Amino acid sequence: VKAGAHALDICLANPDRNEIEDIKQFLPLISRNIKIPLMIDTTNLEIAELACKITAGKMIVNSVNFEFGEEKAIKAIELNRKYGAKIVFGLIDEDKERGIPILAERKIAIAKRAYEFMVKKNNFPQDDLIFDALVLPVAVGGEYSRSALETIKAVGEIKKLWPDIKTILGISNVSYGLNIRAREVLNSVFLHEAVKEGLDCAIVNIEKLLRYSSIDKMEIELCKDLIYATKESAAKELSDYFKEKKEVKVEKSGNYTNNEKIYFNILNGVKADIEESIREELKIKSPIEIINGPILKAMGEVGRLFSNGELIVTEVLSSAEVTKAAISVLDPELKKNKNSNRGKILLATVRGDVHDIGKNLASVIFESNGFKVIDLGIKVPAEVIVEYALKEKPDFIGLSGLLVRSTEQMSLTAKELSSNGISVPLILGGAALTEKYVINNIIPVYGAAVIYAKDAMDGLNKVLSYLSGDKISYSKGENLEVKENKVAVIEALKINSEYYPSKIAVPKDLKRKIFMDFDIDILFENLDWPMFNFKFLRAGPANKFKIKELEKTLIEFKEEIKKNKLIKAKGVYQFFKANSQNNSVLVFDENENLLTEFVFPRQQSGKFLSIADFVSPIEKGQRDYIAFCAVNCGENLRENISLFKEKGLYVKAYLLESLSLMLAESFTETLHFHIERDWSLLSENSYDSSSRPKLKGKRYSFGYPACPDLANQAKLFSLIKPEDIGLTLTDNFMMEPVAAVSSFILHNEKAVYFSLCLNLKTFFFIVEFGRIFAFFA
Numbered sequence: 001v002k003a004g005a006h007a008l009d010i011c012l013a014n015p016d017r018n019e020i021e022d023i024k025q026f027l028p029l030i031s032r033n034i035k036i037p038l039m040i041d042t043t044n045l046e047i048a049e050l051a052c053k054i055t056a057g058k059m060i061v062n063s064v065n066f067e068f069g070e071e072k073a074i075k076a077i078e079l080n081r082k083y084g085a086k087i088v089f090g091l092i093d094e095d096k097e098r099g100i101p102i103l104a105e106r107k108i109a110i111a112k113r114a115y116e117f118m119v120k121k122n123n124f125p126q127d128d129l130i131f132d133a134l135v136l137p138v139a140v141g142g143e144y145s146r147s148a149l150e151t152i153k154a155v156g157e158i159k160k161l162w163p164d165i166k167t168i169l170g171i172s173n174v175s176y177g178l179n180i181r182a183r184e185v186l187n188s189v190f191l192h193e194a195v196k197e198g199l200d201c202a203i204v205n206i207e208k209l210l211r212y213s214s215i216d217k218m219e220i221e222l223c224k225d226l227i228y229a230t231k232e233s234a235a236k237e238l239s240d241y242f243k244e245k246k247e248v249k250v251e252k253s254g255n256y257t258n259n260e261k262i263y264f265n266i267l268n269g270v271k272a273d274i275e276e277s278i279r280e281e282l283k284i285k286s287p288i289e290i291i292n293g294p295i296l297k298a299m300g301e302v303g304r305l306f307s308n309g310e311l312i313v314t315e316v317l318s319s320a321e322v323t324k325a326a327i328s329v330l331d332p333e334l335k336k337n338k339n340s341n342r343g344k345i346l347l348a349t350v351r352g353d354v355h356d357i358g359k360n361l362a363s364v365i366f367e368s369n370g371f372k373v374i375d376l377g378i379k380v381p382a383e384v385i386v387e388y389a390l391k392e393k394p395d396f397i398g399l400s401g402l403l404v405r406s407t408e409q410m411s412l413t414a415k416e417l418s419s420n421g422i423s424v425p426l427i428l429g430g431a432a433l434t435e436k437y438v439i440n441n442i443i444p445v446y447g448a449a450v451i452y453a454k455d456a457m458d459g460l461n462k463v464l465s466y467l468s469g470d471k472i473s474y475s476k477g478e479n480l481e482v483k484e485n486k487v488a489v490i491e492a493l494k495i496n497s498e499y500y501p502s503k504i505a506v507p508k509d510l511k512r513k514i515f516m517d518f519d520i521d522i523l524f525e526n527l528d529w530p531m532f533n534f535k536f537l538r539a540g541p542a543n544k545f546k547i548k549e550l551e552k553t554l555i556e557f558k559e560e561i562k563k564n565k566l567i568k569a570k571g572v573y574q575f576f577k578a579n580s581q582n583n584s585v586l587v588f589d590e591n592e593n594l595l596t597e598f599v600f601p602r603q604q605s606g607k608f609l610s611i612a613d614f615v616s617p618i619e620k621g622q623r624d625y626i627a628f629c630a631v632n633c634g635e636n637l638r639e640n641i642s643l644f645k646e647k648g649l650y651v652k653a654y655l656l657e658s659l660s661l662m663l664a665e666s667f668t669e670t671l672h673f674h675i676e677r678d679w680s681l682l683s684e685n686s687y688d689s690s691s692r693p694k695l696k697g698k699r700y701s702f703g704y705p706a707c708p709d710l711a712n713q714a715k716l717f718s719l720i721k722p723e724d725i726g727l728t729l730t731d732n733f734m735m736e737p738v739a740a741v742s743s744f745i746l747h748n749e750k751a752v753y754f755s756l757c758l759n760l761k762t763f764f765f766i767v768e769f770g771r772i773f774a775f776f777a
Helices: 020-034 045-054 071-083 104-121 142-161 171-176 179-195 217-227 232-246 258-268 274-282 288-305 313-334 357-368 382-392 404-419 435-445 456-467 520-526 528-537 542-564 636-645 650-678 713-721 760-765
Strands: 009-010 038-041 058-064 086-090 129-132 166-170 200-202 343-349 371-375 395-401 426-429 451-452 513-518 567-583 584-588 592-601 624-632 699-700 740-746
Touching: 009 020, 020 045, 038 045, 045 058, 045 382, 058 071, 071 086, 071 104, 071 395, 086 104, 104 129, 104 142, 129 584, 142 166, 142 179, 142 217, 142 740, 166 171, 171 200, 179 200, 179 217, 179 232, 179 404, 179 542, 217 232, 258 274, 258 288, 258 313, 274 288, 274 313, 288 313, 288 456, 313 357, 313 542, 313 650, 343 357, 343 382, 357 371, 357 395, 357 456, 357 650, 382 395, 395 404, 404 426, 404 435, 426 435, 426 456, 435 451, 451 456, 456 650, 513 650, 520 542, 520 650, 528 650, 542 650, 567 650, 567 713, 584 699, 592 713, 592 760, 624 650, 624 713, 636 650, 713 740
Parallel strands: 009 038, 038 058, 058 086, 086 129, 129 166, 166 200, 343 371, 343 395, 395 426, 426 451
Antiparallel strands: 513 567, 567 584, 567 624, 584 592, 624 740, 699 740
């Protein structure tokens, strides 16, 4: 349980003992001391019922099947109706002649029979049914040589037929007959392959389960040859390999030294016994030897795996949590030695910028690697950074920013630091920052080394390289190729009347609609999970199995968010009358009074588009309509993140911030639907939570390609008053809290998305909000 099990499988069947008496004595004891679900594994359903009576909460009953007909299945249905028990249904039937099913085809036939009997005939809840496709010892050979492949195929087919029914496998059966070292590796590779096909649950010895990315590639290939039956000699080759191999990396083994246990615990993100291992190691080594030894060695390997795409962000943070737990044990001794850390780094998000998700990630990574971190937070003016730099005397200063305006602040801050005689290495990064900008605009004004970092891990690696004497920084006076960065002046060259709306959609009313506690379940249903995985986990289709492993954590954390109201969704929108005039959109109130004017730039080539082209012109004499919208999912966000970080719960802190950002996007999409419904563009019942409605209009946000001027945010705020839902603007017109989105919506179906610069690759960094992994941003 300490190692991270989600449920505990209990089997007390023993021919030399009384199973009923053992259940009566053992289950109450285990129930009082373990707060995770229990699975009773027994062939006797009378004993299973006794377990359901004794144990609080929802029991999982294993070993139900058709081996002796339908009698046991009927009893299992009764257990579900009386106690709410989940049922693991093994895909075995009465056919003694053919025995245990090996081929996927037969397993699926039994699954279909079980589905018809349990669900169709007896109304058994699908959520409480778990199919066990059965794992057999693949290394035995003969008819079993394809058994692992057939089981994986069966799991995939079950998930296609019944997506809502869970699947489970007893993983260790696959490696029966091999030596212990081979078993541990084969079990982990087989689990990995099964999860890729959709496996939901696995019965494993979690302390012997290896992280897939830590397994040698040669060992993976040998296991795959056996699992997929690509070679007749696969079992022998795997067995021979491990007979010759003296050592296999495992998370925990009695044969390992404490030094090795610390390394593998951090590498694999396992907290179990880390504090005990550290205390034992302290008896023979100093704290700094432990930090510079297994701790930094493990985090260095984590960094390498992350850079290669073999780990996702949450796995890095899990390793950081273990490191934090290790450091907490060392801390009392470290405080006795002032020179015990690798250096001090001062971090800040520059003035006017509220984005800090990447900065927080960098803070965790640097701290986990032996640096003392002083985090000044967000919107930090240059003079404050100078003040703390003089006071704290850091070894490095890290500056971050998200948008183009923030890069200007970095340049100003670098100049202020230099004019005050500060010459420590400067680390710079962020979504809007490029190496070219650093060379052109920051190197010339700073009198010391400057390090450009593309992301948090790159920043750490470059700092470590700098400390070792490698050349990874730039300095003023070096012979650098500095190319002039000319900014074209965009003029109003052409008005595109063909984009004017064909007809005007009139909203129901012009009243302001405000939501102070929107249903967060709807927002989770509409959340763009593939984009979440890409943006915040840095996980694409190739990381399918890692995403699957994280799914349970996300589900549990979602419930925690709802229960403790960690995220509260507030929103506002309102319709206004509008017309275009040249490159401007004029906004009027219901009494025809002019409220404000938005000036939109126009492309200098191509189709010469401007957003004004999508609104009916004033000379036509008919009012058009525009909707403005703002949402806030970041109330008390920073405080809640800080609480998680103080407890060393870095994964939860990161997930809370990233989910808040994505839920704000989901909320905006949801309100867009409400707006189009009020516009009568969508019917009242066209919304289906299982699939997003196809919106007819277009939604734009200031700061993005078609309307990059963030100063227009002030005008949007004057119209719909987002202050009432807790939003404010910084000096640079960025919203706070950061988990917020503002936008305007046009009903015109001719409207399109476009960029003022036709070479999107050149200017993509200006508007790509998704690069949250930029260093500190």
